[in-house]
Amino acid sequence: MDNNHSRPTIMVTNDDGIDGAGLQALVQALVSTDQYQVFVCAPETERSAVSHSITWMHPLQVKKAEIQGTTAFAVSGTPADCASLGISKSLFPVVPDLVISGINMGCNSGYRIMYSGTVAGAREAFFYGIPSISISYDWISGKSTAKDFKLSAEACLPIISAIIVEIRSKTYPLKCFLNIDLPTDISNHKGYKLTKQGNSIIRMGWKQITSEAEVGKILSTMTMVADSSKIQINGTKVSQESEDSLLFMRDILGIKEGDTDADYCALQQGYITVSPISALTRAEADSEAYFKTWLPAVTKCFSSPAQ
Known part of the structure; x- marks a missing residue:
């Protein structure tokens, strides 16, 4: 059944x-x-x-x-x-x-x-x-x-x-x-x-903001964001009321396509x-080869008795 x-x-x-x-x-x-x-x-x-x-x-x-x-x-x-x-x-x-x-x-x-x-x-x-x-x-x-x-x-x-x-x-x-x-x-x-999995990445910078208008301009460039209403600035109202507080927002610079x-x-x-x-990641073979030689040399150098 x-x-x-x-x-x-x-x-x-x-x-x-x-x-x-x-x-x-x-x-x-x-x-x-x-x-x-x-x-x-x-x-x-x-x-x-x-x-x-x-x-x-x-x-x-x-x-x-x-x-x-x-x-x-x-x-x-x-x-x-x-x-x-x-x-x-x-x-x-x-x-x-x-x-x-x-x-x-x-x-x-x-x-x-x-x-x-x-x-x-x-x-x-x-x-x-x-x-x-x-x-x-x-x-x-x-x-x-x-x-x-x-x-x-x-x-x-x-x-x-x-x-x-x-x-x-x-x-x-x-x-x-x-x-x-x-x-x-x-x-x-x-x-x-x-x-x-390749090495493509969205390149992001930071932009200081002082007005809601600036937020809108930044969001309009974020093609990876479907709905600008999903973006909030941690509930912080954009203002310059406090000279001790600065607001920064991520800014999309472009996409590096990678492999x-x-x-x-x-x-x-x-x-x-x-x-x-997988959850397990390994370095590229040339990096592993480099550190295979590098680590014993470092260990030998820093474990040597002081002269």
């Missing part, structure tokens, strides 16, 4: 908040297949770019949320908190077969992976041996619409289905997790492409990029 307990269980989290359009589209796509038991454990508010931060010194507040076809909770913590809580059996009755973090509003490729709360949600599950995926859509303000999240979710269903089959047959590798990025023109994507054979460039070419990544 087909019931919730015999169906594969997928837990969804994100960093855009439980009401985020990407998460809602992904959950709707999963529920509509009628193949999965779907849990949702996601931040109650926007928690973008919090990386892998966790809540340590105070309890999390957890509230039941209504998302049709799921058991869902909104959490006062970070994406990593949500993933950890969701797989712990403290909140849900079973450990999920698969954790999916996303769909994020904005791509997460190259060095941006390190900043991403979306990727951290998947990485946290990976730490505990749970298969996981982080999914991001390359949202561009003025070009993208809410429909693109629906198309992105549908484009990911074949991958999700295939992973579940591998998990059930115990043939899915557990030494990595997948980071998936979907191109802006998702309706005309060129197919799936296996890629690696031509890696994730970001393939994404810009229109591919859905699928990158296996």
